[in-house]
Amino acid sequence: MHFKVGWYILLNYNPFFYYKYMTALTILIFAAAYLLGSISSAILVCRLFSLGDPRKQGSGNPGATNVFRLGGNFPAALVLVFDVLKGTVPVWASYYLGFCLLYTSPSPRDRQKSRMPSSA
Numbered sequence: 001m002h003f004k005v006g007w008y009i010l011l012n013y014n015p016f017f018y019y020k021y022m023t024a025l026t027i028l029i030f031a032a033a034y035l036l037g038s039i040s041s042a043i044l045v046c047r048l049f050s051l052g053d054p055r056k057q058g059s060g061n062p063g064a065t066n067v068f069r070l071g072g073n074f075p076a077a078l079v080l081v082f083d084v085l086k087g088t089v090p091v092w093a094s095y096y097l098g099f100c101l102l103y104t105s106p107s108p109r110d111r112q113k114s115r116m117p118s119s120a
Contacts, residue, residue, distance in 0.1 A: 033090035041082035049075050
């Protein structure tokens with residue numbers, strides 16, 4: 001017989017804890033996504049490759065195109081990949097944790113899988 005351990009038990013057997021947990025985790029995901037998005041990968045890559053500050057050189061825009069002008073293909077590709085990951089990682093993490101875009105009550109299929117009481 002397989003026993004499930006940890007927070008999974010609390011989420012399946014206590015609906016109040018489930019909604020309280022999801023609200024706190026949602027706020028944490030929003031804060032982490034905001035902070036991750038505020039990191040300028042162009043500035044970090046330029047410092048890593050000892051290039052000039054992209055905000056003061058070239059077009060003044062800290063982006064992949066300006067880094068391409070300052071440092072070439074490889075630093076610009078790194079900036080592009082990091083910028084894509086800044087948007088992708090929070091979305092992937094929230095999907096992996098079971099969030100949906102518009103949070104609604106669990107579907108009837110999910111209620112059958114868990115022991116959450118149905119609202120009807």
